[in-house]
Amino acid sequence: MNKILLIIIGLLFLTNSNLWAKENNYLKNTLLVSNQLKLTFAHKIKRVKHFTIKKSGVIKHVYDIKNGLLSSGKTIKNLKAKGVKSIRIGQFNKNVLRIVIESKYLLAKQHRLKNRTLTIYLPAYNKVLSSKKVKKKRLYKKRHQKLIILDAGHGGRDIGASHRNIIEKDLTLSMTRKLRDVLKKMGYRVRMTRSTDKTMRLKERTDYANRYKGNIFISLHVNAAPKKRTPNVRYEGITVFYLSTKNIKKRLRKRRTHYKSKKRYSEKAAQQMISQWKSRHSKSLAIKVRKNIFKHLRKYYSVNDKGIKRQGFWVLLATTMPSILVETGYISHKKDLKRLQNSNYQRRLVEGIAKGVNSYFGL
Ligand SMILES: [Zn+2]
Structure with a gap:
């Protein structure tokens, strides 16, 4: 007896679910709003099959709705939208309602199924997405108006700081090249005081920067x-320097005798060197670069922040544009040294600097 009862219940269940599966789901409402096609049905939509067919430059976006039915039985084809060649809503067969959208563009976003409503995002809607690309292009263009002078410390006969066979001039060149690549990719124009292992006096570096009229150094x-x-004192980590005008006259006098330069040049240079505009901007550049170095680098490494310091370094003094000097780490510190030789670390570090440059320019 019990077995028979179970079979009867089972059969009832089967026929019932079968009935459900075959239940007609009429399309009640079609709405085209802000480049979204919204189709509302009488019941919950169970399944939408979506695929695309590409044919001679036109993409057919097909959406099949199981059990979907047109109330009128007539194919809908009077819907018009930007970026769309045609929209057709018709009966594919008695069990499937088919929507075909023909367009030259891909629909970037997938459709959305929510209870009784199917929303399809049409190409024109995707303009919002493509505007990001436009923005990127515009940003690139703006950055391209900026010239950045990069200076790899030391070089040639001047090896800089060293630890055994590891020498500063090699590390600075390697990092500067990476920084150049990152900045160029972002859109900036970049010039390097040296891109090879050559000896260069400090004055040659600043003359170079001034001759090319870089926006920053x-x-x-x-x-x-x-x-x-x-x-x-912790001799570990990164320090960002910008110009200190302390004892500037004394420093200038020293330099002047050192390079036997003419008085007129020096006076003009002095004006530029202590220009308030340059001071303000150098400070801002230092702040932004330091902030972004640590924001970016600390995602991957724990690095000691030695902060921002002011110094009267010649390259900061004699450049006519806002300038900073980054001491990227201590060659004398075990952990710093290991990292400075690491290509990934170098890349992350210069990415941070580049982000600081963006922030400085507001780009
Ligand atoms: Zn150095």
Whole structure:
């Protein structure tokens, strides 16, 4: 007896679910709003099959709705939208309602199924997405108006700081090249005071920057702890420098005698060197670069932040544009040294600097 009862229940269940599966789902409403095609049915939509067919430059976007039925039985083809060649809603067979959208463009977003409503995003809607591309292009163009002078510290006979066979001039060149590549990819124009291993005087570097009228100047160096270490000072991590005008007259006089330069040049240079505009912008550049270095680099590494410092370095003094000098780490520090030799670390570090440059320009 029990077995028979179970079979009867089972049969009932089967016929019932079968009935459900065959239930007609009439299309109640078709709405074209802000480049979204919204189709509302009498019941919950169970399944939508979506595929595309490409044919001679036109893409057919097909949406099949199981059990879908047109109330009138007549194919709908009077719908018009931007970027769309045609929209057709018709009966594919007695069990399937088919929507075909013909367009030259791909529908970037997938359709959305919510209860009784199917929303299809039409190409024109995707203009919002493509506007991102336009923005990127515009940004690239704006960045292309900026010239960045990069200075790889030391070079040639001047090896800079060293630890065994690892020398500063090689590290700075490697990092500067990476920074050039990152900046160029972003859209900036870049010039390097040296892109090979050559000896260059400081004045040659600043003359180069001034001759090409760079918008900003960035010099990369590697630090080393002094022989006589000050107690409680941590000789590890990154320092960003910008110009200190302290003792500037004294420094200038020293330089002038050193290079035997004419007084007139020096006066003009002095004006430029202590220009308030340059000071303000160098400070801003330093702040932004430091902030972005750590924001970016600390996603991957724990790095010591030595902060922003002011110095009267010649390259900061004699450049006519906003300028900074980044001491990228200590060659004398075990962890710093290991990282400075690591290509990935170098890349992350210069990415941070480049982001700082973007932030400085507001681009
Ligand atoms: Zn150096």
